[in-house]
Amino acid sequence: MKYSSETERKIVEAASTVFLEKGKTGARMQAIADRAGINKALLHYYFRSKDRLYQEVFERQVETFVGEMLRAFEGGGPFRAFLESFISNYIDAIARRPGLVRFIVWEISQGGNNFVKLLKMHLASKGFNSIPIPDIIRAAAERGEIRPTDPVQLMISLMGLCVYPFIAQPILENILPGLSVTDPQFLKQRKQAVLELVWDGVKP
Amino acid sequence: MKYSSETERKIVEAASTVFLEKGKTGARMQAIADRAGINKALLHYYFRSKDRLYQEVFERQVETFVGEMLRAFEGGGPFRAFLESFISNYIDAIARRPGLVRFIVWEISQGGNNFVKLLKMHLASKGFNSIPIPDIIRAAAERGEIRPTDPVQLMISLMGLCVYPFIAQPILENILPGLSVTDPQFLKQRKQAVLELVWDGVKP
C-alpha cells in the first residue's frame, strides 16, 4: 500500500490516470512514461511488464474503492438510518473517483475476475461471505420496519440508483447541458431523490 | 442499412461481435477476419481501414438500439400507462443486446461523441430536440396525476433502474450465483420491481 520511492509513486499515479482513461488495451507505456516525466525503461525497471503494472494499478484502485464501499455497509440501527448512511457514503465514494466505476465495469466484462476476487477477500476480512444488503433488508422486513420486498431486486435498485449517474456521466452531461454529476449540489439532490424513492417504496 | 453482398454481411456481423466484446482498441482485424471465415485483406477491400469498419459497426448497432429505445418513449396516455410501457420496452430493448450498453458507455467515455450525435439525429427525426421524459413528467405533475417531483432526477432514476442490471451484469452474476439478468423470469421480476418502486414514489 506504500510506495518504496518517489519514482514508483509517480509511475503508479500516471499509470492510474492513463489506464482508467484508456483501458488496458488502449493505454500506452510511452504515454504513462511521458505523464510521469520519466524514461519508458524505468517502467520495466520498477514493474516487469505492462501486465504487472496494470495489475498493481488495478489492485490499488479497487483496494481503496472497495474499502470505502464496504464502509457504506456498516451503518446498523433502524433500516431508515442504514438507508440514509448507505446512500450518502456510497454516492460520495463513487463521486470521489469519477471514471473508476466505468473502468471496473468494462474491465470485468473483458473477462478479468480480479475485482470480484478482491471484493470477496475484503468482505471475508470483515466477516461477510457475501454482500450483506439482502440480509439487512430481510431482517428489517422481519422486524416489521419495512414491508416485504424482494431483497435482491431492492439491492439492485438501490445500487443502480446510486451508481447510474456516474456510469452514464458522459451521456447525461451531454444530453442535459449544464448538468455536472460531480457537482456538490447535484450530489445532494441525488441523495435526496434516491432516499425518497426507496423509502417510499419500502416504508410500512 | 442493407448489405451489398453476403461477404459484407458476414464481415459486419463478425466485426460487431469482436468490437462489442473487446472494444475498439482491443479488437484485432485478424480476429474479425477469422470469425467471418475470410481473408484479412477482404476487410480492407470492403472497408478501407479499421477506423471505418468500426464506424460502420458502431452506427449500425446504435441505429437499431436507438430506434427501439425511442419507441419506448412513445407511450402516451396517463402517466402510469406510460411508465409501464416505457419500463417494459426499455428493459426488453437492452436485454436483447447484452453487452451493447456497456460497450456504448465505455466508447463514449473514450471521447467519441458519435452516439450522442446519432441519438440527437434520431430524436430530431421524431420531432424532439431532447429526450422527452422530463417534459412527460412535468406535464403529468401539472395534470395532478403524480405529485411534484424533480423531473431530471426522476428520469435518471427511471433509466438507471432499467439499465443498471445489464451494465453491472458481470458483477451481479458473479456475486449472486444462480442469477441471470437475461433470464425471462428475472426480466419480469425486474420490470415489476421498477414499476412498483417508481410508482410508489410518484403516485398522488
Next chain:
DNA sequence: AAAAAATTTAACCAAACAGTCAAACTTTTT
C-alpha cells in the same frame, strides 16, 4: 574518497499489428 549498489537514460530489438499488392480465381458483360 573509493568501491559498490541502485537508479536513470538513449538506443536498440522483436513481436504484433494494420494495411498493401500482385496474382489467382469467379462472375458479368460483350
Next chain:
DNA sequence: AAAAAGTTTGACTGTTTGGTTAAATTTTTT
C-alpha cells in the same frame, strides 16, 4: 468464348508498441 470487371487470397511491408541492454549518472556503503 473472349474480354472485362469484380472478388478473394497468400505473401509481403511499414509502423506501432512492449520490452531489453549497455552505458551513464546518482546514491549508498565502506
